[in-house]
Amino acid sequence: MDDFIAARSQMALSLGFHIVFSCIGMVMPFFMAVSHYYYLKTNQPVYRNVTKAWSKGVAIFFATGAVSGTVLSFELGLLWPKFMLHAGPIFGLPFSLEGTAFFIEAIALGFFLYGWDRFNKWFHWVTGVVVGISGLVSGVLVVAANAWMNTPTGFTFANGQYSDIDPVKAIFNPAWFSQSLHMSIAAFAATGFAVAGIHALMMLKRKNVVFHTKAFKIAAVFGAAAAILQPLSGDISAKFVAKTQPAKLAAMEAHFVTEKSAALIIGGIPNEKNKEVNYALKIPGGLSFLANGDFNSEVKGLDSVPEEERPPVAISHYAFQVMVALGMIMMGIGIMYFIAVIRKKQWRNSRWLLQLFVWATPLGFIAVEAGWTVTEVGRQPWIIYGVMKTKDAVTPMPGIVYSFYLFSAVYLSLALIVIFMLYRQIKMVGKLYDIPAGEQLINE
Amino acid sequence: MLYVVMAFLWVAILLYLLMGGADFGAGIIELFTTKKNQERTRRTMYRAIGPIWEANHMWLIIVIVILFVGFPTIYTTMSVNLHIPLVGMLLGIIARGTAFTFRNYDAVTDELQVVYNRIFMYASCVTPLFLGIIAGSAVSGKIDSAAGNYLDAYIFSWLNFFSVAVGLFTVSICGFLASVYLIGETENEQDVQRFKTKARTTNIAAAVAGTLVFIAAKLDGVPLAEWLFGNAVGVAAIATAMVSLALLWYLLSKGKKIIIRVLAGFQVTMILLAITYQHFPNIVLLKGGQYLSLTDGSAPEKTIYTLAMALLIGSLFILPALFYLVYDFQHKKIVVSKPKKNA
Ligand code: HDD
Ligand code: HEM
Ligand code: HEM
Numbered sequence: 001m002d003d004f005i006a007a008r009s010q011m012a013l014s015l016g017f018h019i020v021f022s023c024i025g026m027v028m029p030f031f032m033a034v035s036h037y038y039y040l041k042t043n044q045p046v047y048r049n050v051t052k053a054w055s056k057g058v059a060i061f062f063a064t065g066a067v068s069g070t071v072l073s074f075e076l077g078l079l080w081p082k083f084m085l086h087a088g089p090i091f092g093l094p095f096s097l098e099g100t101a102f103f104i105e106a107i108a109l110g111f112f113l114y115g116w117d118r119f120n121k122w123f124h125w126v127t128g129v130v131v132g133i134s135g136l137v138s139g140v141l142v143v144a145a146n147a148w149m150n151t152p153t154g155f156t157f158a159n160g161q162y163s164d165i166d167p168v169k170a171i172f173n174p175a176w177f178s179q180s181l182h183m184s185i186a187a188f189a190a191t192g193f194a195v196a197g198i199h200a201l202m203m204l205k206r207k208n209v210v211f212h213t214k215a216f217k218i219a220a221v222f223g224a225a226a227a228i229l230q231p232l233s234g235d236i237s238a239k240f241v242a243k244t245q246p247a248k249l250a251a252m253e254a255h256f257v258t259e260k261s262a263a264l265i266i267g268g269i270p271n272e273k274n275k276e277v278n279y280a281l282k283i284p285g286g287l288s289f290l291a292n293g294d295f296n297s298e299v300k301g302l303d304s305v306p307e308e309e310r311p312p313v314a315i316s317h318y319a320f321q322v323m324v325a326l327g328m329i330m331m332g333i334g335i336m337y338f339i340a341v342i343r344k345k346q347w348r349n350s351r352w353l354l355q356l357f358v359w360a361t362p363l364g365f366i367a368v369e370a371g372w373t374v375t376e377v378g379r380q381p382w383i384i385y386g387v388m389k390t391k392d393a394v395t396p397m398p399g400i401v402y403s404f405y406l407f408s409a410v411y412l413s414l415a416l417i418v419i420f421m422l423y424r425q426i427k428m429v430g431k432l433y434d435i436p437a438g439e440q441l442i443n444e
Numbered sequence: 445m446l447y448v449v450m451a452f453l454w455v456a457i458l459l460y461l462l463m464g465g466a467d468f469g470a471g472i473i474e475l476f477t478t479k480k481n482q483e484r485t486r487r488t489m490y491r492a493i494g495p496i497w498e499a500n501h502m503w504l505i506i507v508i509v510i511l512f513v514g515f516p517t518i519y520t521t522m523s524v525n526l527h528i529p530l531v532g533m534l535l536g537i538i539a540r541g542t543a544f545t546f547r548n549y550d551a552v553t554d555e556l557q558v559v560y561n562r563i564f565m566y567a568s569c570v571t572p573l574f575l576g577i578i579a580g581s582a583v584s585g586k587i588d589s590a591a592g593n594y595l596d597a598y599i600f601s602w603l604n605f606f607s608v609a610v611g612l613f614t615v616s617i618c619g620f621l622a623s624v625y626l627i628g629e630t631e632n633e634q635d636v637q638r639f640k641t642k643a644r645t646t647n648i649a650a651a652v653a654g655t656l657v658f659i660a661a662k663l664d665g666v667p668l669a670e671w672l673f674g675n676a677v678g679v680a681a682i683a684t685a686m687v688s689l690a691l692l693w694y695l696l697s698k699g700k701k702i703i704i705r706v707l708a709g710f711q712v713t714m715i716l717l718a719i720t721y722q723h724f725p726n727i728v729l730l731k732g733g734q735y736l737s738l739t740d741g742s743a744p745e746k747t748i749y750t751l752a753m754a755l756l757i758g759s760l761f762i763l764p765a766l767f768y769l770v771y772d773f774q775h776k777k778i779v780v781s782k783p784k785k786n787a
Binding site: 056059060062063064066067068069070071073074076077078081082084085086088089090092093095096097098099100102103104106107108110111118163165166167168395396397398403406410414417421424427428 | 501502504505506508509510512513514516517519520522523524527530531534535537538541542544545546548549550552594597598744746747750751754755757758761762765766769772
């Protein structure tokens with residue numbers, strides 16, 4: 001492995017790790033706020049227990065998210081100094097605002113975690129909501145920074161010089177809205193499905209059923225609603241990418257040659273040498289329709305950009321297919337869940353529906369990772385689209401390979417510990433939060 | 445506006461040194477506590493910093509963000525040449541942050557606690573050590589950004605007597621801040637005595653490490669004495685620090701809990717002031733007499749302006765909330781239950 005590939009892999013690894021924790025950190029506070037609200041309204045202890053159990057899990061995820069985020073803010077410089085030298089003053093503003101949002105989040109979390117029975121109960125509730133809102137705001141801001149790398153604006157680039165810098169324009173770059181919207185919904189979908197899946201499993205195992213049923217319901221409603229919205233927002237993103245980054249669209253669709261009435265390619269194995277896709281399902285005119293809303297319109301293929309500016313096709317294509325396929329599956333499950341809630345009462349808590357959720361536990365997070373792979377790999381070879389190449393940004397320090405191995409080991413062990421701790425939290429639910437049978441009957 | 449940004453940078457560094465430092469120090473103190481008392485120290489510390497520990501470390505993020513938005517040359521030069529100590533510090537931050545949380549939130553209390561505690565204590569020493577090394581290197585004039593070979597560019601930029609001595613000094617200062625802070629956090633007299641002793645020993649350790657810094661500076665040709673005593677502000681800062689130190693020892697024996705905190709914080713502030721004042725605005729000194737300046741190397745005007753606005757508006761939100769958090773938890777102590785029994 002050479003140092004350049006190592007640097008890219010280390011960045012991808014760190015971001016791919018962080019994103020899981022940040023999604024949970026952004027979304028779980030809202031779940032807790034709902035459960036906390038029910039508790040304050042109904043006084044049923046089970047809701048207090050759900051809130052408390054979740055908040056313990058969140059504290060673990062939050063700390064891991066915070067340290068991995070701290071690492072990222074250093075890694076931008078450790079790995080991509082030449083990028084940061086020029087980009088910092090342009091796209092850094094969202095990070096400084098994000099700093100404020102994080103700070104508020106950290107303070108509010110302090111109030112929330114340590115505030116039980118100390119404050120006015122509604123003040124305490126509000127601090128929990130503030131954790132969620134500031135988390136979401138920081139997510140939107142950092143994605144806006146990433147969007148700037150895809151559609152850089154707010155400066156003039158001529159003769160290798162960056163001038164006329166306008167950081168506000170850079171935040172509100174063309175891609176910020178579609179990307180932030182898609183990412184925020186993705187966080188809800190992924191976290192909702194993951195949490196619902198775990199509680200569904202416990203319901204199937206008939207452990208602490210009351211507790212897990214309440215928890216499941218909250219997570220499932222959020223997850224299902226987000227999963228239904230997600231493909232709509234994905235469509236906005238795709239249309240947008242078609243307009244601003246034709247090379248990325250072509251790579252993710254494995255669309256080699258510019259043509260009118262382009263077919264939508266589903267599945268298949270792209271062959272970059274022969275510029276064709278084998279074993280694929282092709283829907284005539286489909287891509288033209290999805291990209292431009294017109295079956296006959298022209299869609300630029302990879303041949304529209306010079307050879308050395310084409311992103312890797314296979315990875316982008318597979319990642320995109322995975323994301324869309326999972327998006328469809330999750331939408332399907334989401335629709336079924338709402339049917340169960342609204343019309344078919346007998347579906348609710350039926351084993352097969354729960355089993356479906358158990359099976360879908362990791363899907364959202366796989367889709368998130370796949371989606372980021374599309375965005376980042378699809379932008380290659382650029383780090384700032386059309387302005388700076390990734391290979392020109394990498395640190396001159398040799399030996400990044402070892403740093404990559406080191407961080408891989410660290411992240412792997414952290415991931416294992418966190419999974420182990422989560423397992424212990426769930427196992428302990430019965431001991432810590434179970435309600436005596438009599439009380440359960442009263443509250444039901 | 446540039447001066448607003450610089451002021452925020454300086455204050456953020458100071459607050460990280462004070463709040464983050466006390467936080468690291470608590471782990472250091474724990475390491476140097478006898479087994480018998482460790483559990484109690486741990487509980488005192490958890491009660492003292494639990495609610496704000498996440499916020500304590502946000503100051504570092506603020507420092508980094510100000511650097512990469514406002515002073516990109518400084519951020520990138522340090523990132524490149526000090527890559528190795530930065531990675532060391534990051535590993536410390538990861539290990540410490542996660543171990544702290546794991547030991548407090550693990551649903552089951554078993555032998556793993558011992559592992560978390562060990563990691564937490566050692567990482568609490570390693571992180572400020574590297575932090576000090578990085579800070580020392582920044583002003584040591586050893587960073588060689590033009591070097592052609594690996595050793596000069598990436599190793600000797602930070603591996604020298606002076607930087608390492610500053611690292612040790614930072615570690616002892618953290619321990620000192622923590623013990624002074626924890627004195628006010630305990631209720632029983634026995635623990636107060638323990639932390640008082642700790643405050644004295646760490647203070648002596650800091651004095652020894654400080655002397656070491658001077659010796660190392662001589663060896664490495666860093667004109668430290670000139671920075672500290674070559675101008676009125678430096679001399680005044682050092683002198684008041686000395687006076688307050690004497691006062692602190694006196695009040696320590698009198699058992700004043702809050703005012704000694706103020707004095708300890710004051711000393712650290714004066715030390716930082718004395719060190720940064722002389723060569724302001726050049727905060728990174730490179731090999732061969734070159735330097736990176738806060739004024740010449742800053743981002744374009746418009747960026748600095750928006751950054752300053754962002755910081756000002758941000759602090760309107762942050763400071764009152766942070767103040768209330770600290771205030772509230774100072775007044776109504778949290779009840780920390782005895783460690784859960786293994787289930
Ligand atoms: C739960 C996760 C999830 C699901 C189910 C989907 N996506 Fe997605 N997608 C993401 C999670 C995600 C993401 C991780 O959040 C990305 C990466 C960058 C971004 O802004 O969002 C993303 C990026 C992304 C991009 C690239 C945007 C860019 O590079 O600027 C496109 C075109 C789509 N998505 C389209 C879709 C479509 C058509 C879906 C239909 C089902 C879909 N996504 C489902
Ligand atoms: C959290 C979600 C993100 C994930 C999972 C992610 C994923 C990735 C991946 C897979 C790569 C490697 C691409 C390749 O080597 O071909 C990469 C590169 C990179 N990403 Fe992202 N990314 C995310 C968000 C961001 C954000 C928010 C930023 C900065 C604001 C960012 C900055 C970079 C940089 C600087 C690189 C290295 C240059 C490059 O390879 O393009 N990423 N990321
Ligand atoms: C799309 C990508 C990203 C999203 C959605 C995201 C979101 C978040 C969120 C919500 C948190 C709060 C911690 C938590 O709740 O667990 C967080 C933490 C953090 N993130 Fe990210 N982040 C992303 C990428 C990045 C990148 C590229 C950087 C670095 C430049 C970064 C830096 C940080 C830092 C420093 C923290 C710690 C703040 C704290 O202590 O609370 N993040 N991130």
